[in-house]
């Protein structure tokens with residue numbers, strides 16, 4: 001049974017399956033021809049030869065018998081070689097040879113079979129006396145059918161075999177005429193073996209008689225060939241003698257061929273192969289007198305010129321014994337094939353070099369053309385694939401190159417500890433797999449990118465670093481056999497932990513201190529102070545300092561970027577917010593707040609600003625934040641309002657729509673009350689401000705009675721945040737001073753030396769209601785008296801009684817009117833009186849005197865205030881004074897002078 005020479009090429013095209021656009025080329029290469037078919041794209045190619053109008057399917061035995069051979073390369077190209085003298089060639093006078101082939105490309109279920117016909121006619125007239133062709137599957141000898149005589153007979157190896165007479169002597173130069181028929185073929189193995197033509201053909205030999213030549217063909221291994229070493233090179237030798245008969249005449253033609261056996265002809269190194277062909281092939285050349293006329297090198301039956309040989313880095317050399325071809329592994333003209341053995345990835349390199357020699361034998365004047373096509377495959381080459389780790393940890397992606405492989409390797413899947421992914425799955429998971437083909441043989445590589453975030457990546461946190469590791473197994477296939485193999489890879493990389501920047505801070509008596517520690521390199525951030533970006537300008541303002549690992553800045557607690565949270569009696573509570581923000585995401589990396597109470601004493605107002613007395617003799621002026629930030633009003637109760645009420649009206653004289661403040665001074669029986677209405681209209685009502693209703697309203701009232709003042713607040717609008725004011729202490733202050741004269745422009749200093757006066761000298765006193773600055777308030781004297789010690793001591797000399805001068809006093813006090821001047825803004829807040837002389841104390845007076853007054857504060861506007869509008873009854877005395885019902889007066893205050901020394 002002949003096995004069919006059907007070529008199954010099932011290269012799985014990794015790219016899309018597409019209909020092959022097949023190329024068919026034929027060419028004549030001397031005494032052979034070649035048809036190139038391809039690429040087959042995984043289809044089955046069936047070759048038939050056309051003979052006598054019918055197609056005969058080419059089987060391997062038919063091919064070796066008839067001078068055809070088919071070679072496949074792994075890229076899916078087929079080469080069909082045919083001897084010009086193949087069984088099916090149409091031979092025209094041994095000069096023109098036409099071979100016709102049918103090529104059937106088997107389609108699949110979808111695509112129909114395709115049939116191509118190739119007919120090539122080759123002209124070849126340069127026939128040598130003998131032409132020997134060694135092909136992969138056959139050896140062929142074609143002998144000019146003259147009566148070649150001794151020249152056609154090898155002298156070896158059967159020199160003792162003389163049964164058929166000495167062929168040399170039988171030599172005739174005449175052509176045998178057509179009447180001769182082949183009778184028998186004698187094979188020398190070296191024993192003789194005689195077969196009829198029919199027998200020989202049945203044994204697989206090809207024997208044919210062309211117009212001028214005898215063609216004998218043998219499969220490369222047949223029982224009738226034998227092995228001989230020629231110059232150390234083992235060769236398969238075929239030696240025959242063909243006997244022709246014509247009537248009574250018989251003649252014989254010796255025909256022999258010798259073809260090198262691969263093992264023993266070729267030696268390999270890691271990088272090259274060397275083919276040694278004996279320079280003289282004894283079984284073919286009978287005499288020692290020969291000349292090697294031509295040596296040609298080629299590949300796949302095609303001769304190459306010297307430039308091409310050099311170009312492909314082949315070398316051809318001839319020495320006394322051998323013709324030597326050297327080919328680097330991987331050189332152009334050959335191809336690699338991948339294999340898997342014991343799970344190992346291996347390759348072989350295959351090339352089919354050709355040597356074509358022409359000898360001339362002097363003795364016989366014959367020439368011999370010798371052509372050998374030797375398919376050479378290297379032993380298995382170990383090319384373990386490598387994984388090159390190109391990971392840049394900062395990119396957070398494992399990047400690797402995997403290879404190299406020959407082009408017949410396909411990546412099927414990748415196994416991670418968590419899952420097995422096909423190549424399609426990989427891209428769905430965000431892993432990037434790419435195949436990189438290279439024109440260089442076996443340089444195909446795959447690149448793979450696996451983000452650290454992929455769940456197959458193992459993360460291990462250690463001190464200061466994160467270790468990322470990746471175990472994976474590449475699942476590969478060698479095509480077309482679908483031979484699976486695997487390659488394990490392990491990648492590990494470290495990434496310094498990304499520490500974000502951090503911010504800390506604190507305060508001293510006047511500043512916030514902020515220290516920002518930079519994060520690990522590459523942590524980009526912006527700093528916000530309050531709501532402002534820390535620009536270089538702001539940085540400069542805040543004494544920004546940077547030492548490479550940290551930066552710091554200092555923000556005064558009263559800075560605009562700080563937020564006043566509360567104003568308390570002895571401190572201001574201020575808060576600084578600092579946030580570090582990622583500019584890419586606009587998200588805060590860290591938010592930091594520090595709030596501190598800064599010691600301060602709210603001492604007064606200046607313009608629109610609070611004046612605070614700070615430690616270290618500093619004075620702070622602060623715009624009132626409370627009214628700008630209604631949410632802070634809840635802190636108002638911590639702020640003692642009443643001591644400062646006098647100033648409010650100066651400050652808040654109806655601030656256009658921003659802040660309405662109506663300070664009303666109300667006198668109730670026995671009580672003086674300031675009502676402070678604070679309103680913030682329209683702060684949160686936008687647009688339709690038809691409503692005149694203020695959004696916030698707070699009423700603070702300060703009541704003053706004798707010793708305590710009450711601040712009472714009520715909110716006339718229900719609010720979610722309760723506004724209220726706590727009771728607070730207030731103190732009316734009075735001062736009594738002694739003027740130098742009745743101009744009341746110069747006064748004795750209190751802290752000066754004791755004031756010394758003569759008894760007869762008048763004393764000019766002034767009493768002032770301090771800090772009032774309110775024309776609606778009038779200061780009235782209830783009573784004044786002199787003592788030698790404190791106000792309750794005795795003896796006591798009355799000077800003013802119930803607002804009027806003591807009528808019993810011979811030197812009654814004189815009241816002086818008060819007029820506004822540079823010092824006196826509101827005269828109603830003052831009282832002046834003169835003691836003409838201490839006449840009453842003439843006898844008994846000790847040297848030291850104090851003057852005391854009880855005073856009262858009245859509503860200057862009210863004509864009916866009984867407390868304040870008292871007429872002195874003793875009009876007759878002509879003394880201007882006031883009379884009041886002292887018993888009804890509440891809220892009496894006391895004021896005393898310092899000691900006055902009388903002499």
Ligand SMILES: *[C@@H]1O[C@H](CO)[C@@H](O)[C@H](O)[C@H]1NC(C)=O
Pocket residue numbers: 052
């Ligand atoms: C060729 O075909 C013809 C007729 O079809 C036939 O007579 C002849 O024998 C055939 N020759 C061979 C060699 O098959």
Ligand SMILES: *[C@@H]1O[C@H](CO)[C@@H](O)[C@H](O)[C@H]1NC(C)=O
Pocket residue numbers: 412413414420474475476477484485486
């Ligand atoms: C992965 O591919 C290899 C071939 O290289 C194959 O042997 C194996 O069964 C595949 N694994 C899966 C899970 O598909």
Ligand SMILES: *[C@@H]1O[C@H](CO)[C@@H](O)[C@H](O)[C@H]1NC(C)=O
Pocket residue numbers: 515547548549550
């Ligand atoms: C920078 O300043 C910070 C805070 O004062 C300090 O801890 C750190 O050591 C300083 N770094 C250098 C390099 O001086």
Ligand SMILES: *[C@@H]1O[C@H](CO)[C@@H](O)[C@H](O)[C@H]1NC(C)=O
Pocket residue numbers: 654662663664
């Ligand atoms: C201030 O209050 C008084 C007394 O309640 C009132 O008469 C006056 O209209 C108010 N003024 C303003 C501007 O609200």
Ligand SMILES: *[C@@H]1O[C@H](CO)[C@@H](O)[C@H](O)[C@H]1NC(C)=O
Pocket residue numbers: 840843844
């Ligand atoms: C002087 O003092 C004496 C006793 O100390 C007293 O009796 C007398 O009345 C005093 N004289 C006058 C004028 O007050």
